[in-house]
Amino acid sequence: MKTILASQTMDIPEEVTVTVKAKFVKVEGPRGTLTRDFKHLSLDFQLTEGGRKLKVDAWFGSRRTMAAIRTAISHIQNLITGVTKGYRYKMRFVYAHFPINASITNSNTSIEIRNFLGEKR
Structure with a gap:
């Protein structure tokens, strides 16, 4: 059986700005900007x-669509936590x-894994 209308609301904190445009959610906060597409x-x-x-x-959603409402709100709350x-x-x-050797490169922004699965180069 399909439900005619199911809705949930969530509060947005004061220091966060959320913009919605065609299922594209953009969250801006003190630590940066995160975007997510829900198309x-x-x-x-x-x-x-x-x-x-x-x-x-x-x-007019099915059970799967009703579950997607809470999932979408949880994703947006995680975006808010991130910013x-x-x-x-x-x-x-x-x-x-096989022992793994790793080194941090590019001024602490990437990890290089050497001797992965016993390969010798």
Whole structure:
């Protein structure tokens, strides 16, 4: 059975600006700008209350479309977290038989892995 209209809203923090144009969401904050394209989902995005709330609607959607509403809001909340607090990733090298050698290059922006799977160059 299809639901006629399902919608959810989310609050946007004061230090963040969200713009929506044709399922293309752009989030700007103190740490930069992130964008995400939701064209593969059949959802409607609207900014309400002067850009302080984001409303996501699904018209005549199936169960899969209803689940996509919460997924889209979660993705946008992750974008907001990325431009306000940021994310930090830690990487650990693990090997079973052949040892891996790694070096950081390009002024700490890339990692070069040497001797991967026992290759000798």
